[in-house]
Amino acid sequence: MSAGPDIRVRLARPEDDAAVGELLVDAFVRTYARKMPEVVVTAERKAQLRAVAAKRAEAHVLVAEVHGQLAGTVALWAPGSAGSEAWRPNAADLRHLAVSLAHRKLGVSARLLDAAEAQAWAWGADAVCLHVRRGAHGVRRLYVARGYLPEPAGDLDRPEVSLEALVLERPL
Secondary structure, eight states, rough: OOOOOEEEEEOOOGHHHHHHHHHHHHHHHHHHHHHTTTTOOHHHHHHHHHHHHHHHHHHHEEEEEETTEEEEEEEETTOOOOOOOOOOEEEEEEEEEEEOOOGTSHHHHHHHHHHHHHHHHTTOOOOOEEETTTOHHHHHHHHHTTTTTTTTGOOOEESEEEEEEEEEOOOO
8 A cells, every 4th residue: 555645744935936826826727717617817816826925924825745846835824914814813814725736636735734724723723714715616525524614704705706714613
């Protein structure tokens, strides 16, 4: 039985910014084109996804590497930090989970989420909050399978997007 790939998770560094930004844009554009073709990833949204240096200034940006290659990323805002969209007090905010096409089905997203959740608990967060685009059923299933539960009080309905709120309570 194979032990699986060597997946290493670490904090993103400035030299990762361009590659992480492109990974995010590729993953979001590719996923929406395949699963939600009605969704258009605008130039503004692409610019937001590529703004990794600005994100690192206010959030904990993690990257996963498989055999030294960038395989995925996720961002976590500490409770009460600038830019957080967490609706609960003392909750971390999880965003921008993406895995490269070449590294799908290897457990990269699970390793990234394990690391992000461990960081949230190390900060003393009571919960991890996140938003999923309404209709992104596969992404929603991934989080629900990890124990995240819908919390309509945190839903966001913006002119450009409707987002469903999910929350993971700190384990006892």
